[in-house]
Amino acid sequence: MTAWDALAARRAAIPVLAPGTVWLAGAGPGDPGLLTLDALAGLSQAEVIVHDALVDARLLALAGEKARLEFAGKRGGKPSATQADISQRLIALARTGARVLRLKGGDPFVFGRGGEEAAALAAAGIPFRVIPGITAGLAALAAARIPATLRGVNRAVIFAAGHGADENFDWAPLVRARAPLVLYMVMHNLERITAALMQAGLAADTPAAVIASATTPQERILIATLQGLAAAVREQKIDPPAIVVIGEIVKMRERLLSETASLESRQSS
Amino acid sequence: MTAWDALAARRAAIPVLAPGTVWLAGAGPGDPGLLTLDALAGLSQAEVIVHDALVDARLLALAGEKARLEFAGKRGGKPSATQADISQRLIALARTGARVLRLKGGDPFVFGRGGEEAAALAAAGIPFRVIPGITAGLAALAAARIPATLRGVNRAVIFAAGHGADENFDWAPLVRARAPLVLYMVMHNLERITAALMQAGLAADTPAAVIASATTPQERILIATLQGLAAAVREQKIDPPAIVVIGEIVKMRERLLSETASLESRQSS
Numbered sequence: 001m002t003a004w005d006a007l008a009a010r011r012a013a014i015p016v017l018a019p020g021t022v023w024l025a026g027a028g029p030g031d032p033g034l035l036t037l038d039a040l041a042g043l044s045q046a047e048v049i050v051h052d053a054l055v056d057a058r059l060l061a062l063a064g065e066k067a068r069l070e071f072a073g074k075r076g077g078k079p080s081a082t083q084a085d086i087s088q089r090l091i092a093l094a095r096t097g098a099r100v101l102r103l104k105g106g107d108p109f110v111f112g113r114g115g116e117e118a119a120a121l122a123a124a125g126i127p128f129r130v131i132p133g134i135t136a137g138l139a140a141l142a143a144a145r146i147p148a149t150l151r152g153v154n155r156a157v158i159f160a161a162g163h164g165a166d167e168n169f170d171w172a173p174l175v176r177a178r179a180p181l182v183l184y185m186v187m188h189n190l191e192r193i194t195a196a197l198m199q200a201g202l203a204a205d206t207p208a209a210v211i212a213s214a215t216t217p218q219e220r221i222l223i224a225t226l227q228g229l230a231a232a233v234r235e236q237k238i239d240p241p242a243i244v245v246i247g248e249i250v251k252m253r254e255r256l257l258s259e260t261a262s263l264e265s266r267q268s269s
Numbered sequence: 270m271t272a273w274d275a276l277a278a279r280r281a282a283i284p285v286l287a288p289g290t291v292w293l294a295g296a297g298p299g300d301p302g303l304l305t306l307d308a309l310a311g312l313s314q315a316e317v318i319v320h321d322a323l324v325d326a327r328l329l330a331l332a333g334e335k336a337r338l339e340f341a342g343k344r345g346g347k348p349s350a351t352q353a354d355i356s357q358r359l360i361a362l363a364r365t366g367a368r369v370l371r372l373k374g375g376d377p378f379v380f381g382r383g384g385e386e387a388a389a390l391a392a393a394g395i396p397f398r399v400i401p402g403i404t405a406g407l408a409a410l411a412a413a414r415i416p417a418t419l420r421g422v423n424r425a426v427i428f429a430a431g432h433g434a435d436e437n438f439d440w441a442p443l444v445r446a447r448a449p450l451v452l453y454m455v456m457h458n459l460e461r462i463t464a465a466l467m468q469a470g471l472a473a474d475t476p477a478a479v480i481a482s483a484t485t486p487q488e489r490i491l492i493a494t495l496q497g498l499a500a501a502v503r504e505q506k507i508d509p510p511a512i513v514v515i516g517e518i519v520k521m522r523e524r525l526l527s528e529t530a531s532l533e534s535r536q537s538s
Contacts, residue, residue, distance in 0.1 A: 038302035115416030132411040142401040147384030156429035177446035258391040
């Protein structure tokens with residue numbers, strides 16, 4: 001286990017999750033290999049781990065033996081009435097003097113409501129730390145071999161989220177920004193959202209991809225055009241969670257996937 | 270060293286960096302705690318590590334003892350003639366049968382030219398793997414306690430890059446997208462770019478932040494308005510590398526930084 005030996009030998013300063021404090025940490029997309037060292041340190045030290053539905057079981061298996069796991073997940077589409085409850089729970093746990101890890105899928109500050117939880121902790125005077133994670137959008141792009149940015153193609157990339165509740169969101173300003181779109185939580189309304197994007201002026205033949213369950217054994221990747229995307233997702237029965245990418249960058253996947261260059265399997269050392 | 274013991278004990282499958290292959294990995298922003306487990310596994314197994322200037326020395330110190338470090342960095346503003354050389358170097362190293370880690374600051378697919386290197390590797394038939402990293406923009410936001418997205422404030426966030434060479438870039442479509450801007454590599458042209466943003470319609474009093482050398486001991490954070498940003502950076506002598514954030518989300522920093530809630534120091538365990 002050379003990697004860990006090396007790290008242990010050089011022993012970089014590992015932060016201490018102190019009693020009565022909360023770490024608001026990103027768990028990344030699911031693959032334990034994409035966990036950060038600090039998130040791992042949190043898993044190991046926490047007495048209570050409050051986690052989302054999207055946090056992979058393989059990550060929770062890395063928790064310390066005495067850690068108590070609390071599920072506080074919400075899936076897209078559900079009412080958000082419990083957000084205040086989650087924040088209050090974190091505060092209550094910290095006030096008992098527990099070492100608390102709040103573990104969220106992806107990055108806590110990217111479409112994860114981490115900002116709301118952090119604000120509640122700050123208002124309550126609870127010491128907390130924010131540990132970024134690999135956000136699902138970028139993990140999905142790497143998994144699909146689609147660069148988020150490419151010289152000569154795009155100098156900007158837009159991350160946006162869809163939600164079932166808000167049918168009146170105006171996609172036109174984002175479309176007119178002429179940058180690739182990386183979309184979170186749009187699978188339940190994909191037909192409507194792709195139609196809205198086309199109506200806003202995005203060409204029907206714009207390359208598009210869906211990357212579902214990126215970096216997990218359930219990972220699935222679908223390539224289509226903007227116009228054909230929703231039907232293809234239906235036909236191939238691709239389920240959320242998934243990231244949708246729309247833009248010329250999607251074309252790069254073909255170039256980056258050469259027969260001989262594929263190296264997809266993970267092996268045990 | 271509980272965290273590593275726990276991981277070693279449960280021994281998740283650790284991917285093997287095989288001879289003749291390249292891992293194109295993100296090193297994250299600098300703090301070793303934000304390295305992913307896979308990047309650490311790469312550092313440990315690589316025989317040659319080809320790294321950028323932006324890769325923190327604390328990370329390179331985690332390389333295996335027999336690893337050879339090769340510097341292939343470019344700083345912003347330099348001509349890019351060497352990009353082809355870097356790709357050719359990776360191919361040549363892989364063809365000698367070496368285990369090669371190409372380590373780039375942040376995420377290799379976000380303003381890192383990883384796409385170009387991946388395309389060259391694919392064209393040459395070199396097996397490679399892409400390992401995402403914590404991109405500088407998101408690391409900077411977490412460090413500054415500025416959520417990238419916040420319910421009720423924004424449903425989209427734009428990542429964009431400035432470059433010295435391209436003075437004619439049209440910022441107006443991005444401004445009209447009405448989403449916060451997270452800007453990479455704009456420090457050398459901050460006066461011109463902030464002026465262009467205002468000319469494109471972004472209000473002069475839009476909250477703005479500069480986060481320099483995020484997650485390193487040199488980290489500095491400056492809060493200003495869009496209009497006052499360039500002068501404040503000059504006055505306070507803030508140097509790149511830095512991320513610039515412009516938008517209402519910057520205001521959240523104040524709420525997330527309560528006196529009692531600050532927990533900035535890292536301690537050794």
